[in-house]
Amino acid sequence: MRLSDFELDVMQRFWREGACSAPEVHQAIAHARDVTYSTVKTVIDRLERKGALKRSRQEGRTILYEAVVSPDAVQQTMLERFVAHVFAGDRRPLLNHLLKDEQLTVEEYRYLERLLARHRSRHTSGVAEVAEVAEVESGDD
Amino acid sequence: MRLSDFELDVMQRFWREGACSAPEVHQAIAHARDVTYSTVKTVIDRLERKGALKRSRQEGRTILYEAVVSPDAVQQTMLERFVAHVFAGDRRPLLNHLLKDEQLTVEEYRYLERLLARHRSRHTSGVAEVAEVAEVESGDD
DNA sequence: GACCCACCTCTACAGTTGTCGACAATCTAC
DNA sequence: GTAGATTGTCGACAACTGTAGAGGTGGGTC
Secondary structure, three states: OOOOHHHHHHHHHHHHHOOEEHHHHHHHHHHHOOOOHHHHHHHHHHHHHHOOEEEEEEEOOEEEEEEOOOHHHHHHHHHHHHHHHHOOOOHHHHHHHHHHHHOOOHHHHHHHHHHHHHHHHHHOOOOOHHHHHHHHHHOOO | OOOOHHHHHHHHHHHHHOOEEHHHHHHHHHHHOOOOHHHHHHHHHHHHHHOOEEEEEEEOOEEEEEEOOOHHHHHHHHHHHHHHHHOOOOHHHHHHHHHHHHOOOHHHHHHHHHHHHHHHHHHOOOOOHHHHHHHHHHOOO
16 A cells, blocks of 8 residues: 555554544644645545445534554555665665664664664574563563 | 666566666566566666666667666665655664565565674674674575 | 534645657757 | 667656645534
């Protein structure tokens, strides 16, 4: 599923909050950016037509929508396209950009170290995977 | 600098090859995709108008163009936009997508390990940076 | 039961993007 | 120097994107 910038911004709300109404999404976005209700509603309509959202239920006259596509699926697709065009398919410069100049926050950096630790263990012993996964997902230290 | 998918595909040629003519770019792209010369030339024209390409010299009637913007600058900008919209600003799910399910090739994985080794050394001792950098950039093993 | 507000529907519009054809200019090879 | 091929110029067009206004309508309030 290929989505535009604004469509992605809107989808983020649904991915985080679950079912939302158009006015709710508008208020949330209007917090950060100056945009009218009409604009937000139009994008929601388009997302519905694309099959990214569906009407889940109605409260009075207000329609509640919910995501049909998962963030993972969309992100995976978008990432592949991104790497293909921006980096000509080579992820090394992407990794370089991500790691250079303190681009990562401390949390992101720790997360990466854990992911790699898990990766290494998967490719050496192949055991203790459950524990590794749990450690990474919990995010504690 | 914000560039579209096709514009990026075209820029890749200039970043790799240096100065190129429109017919050259067309032939290179037509290898992989069925697209007319007109289409490629139109995109080159737009890149010129955007200031991403400039005419470097002429051979007979044929115009040679070259990149004005660096891949690094474009990639950095594009990456920021990408993370902001696709991942709501959090790079952790991006790292997760990159590392899961053998997405990385062996070379990319090794490259990442080296980048991280360098990163670690920068943040512990702070010495031997020159050697670390040289090791990463050379890419040998 | 009239009114106002919140919310929906529909239409519109300009800028971008991918795509190309028509036609003009020039070069090259006889 | 003339014809065919090459390359450039220009205009066009449909789909997508961000943006919004006009106007209808259900629903609660006094």
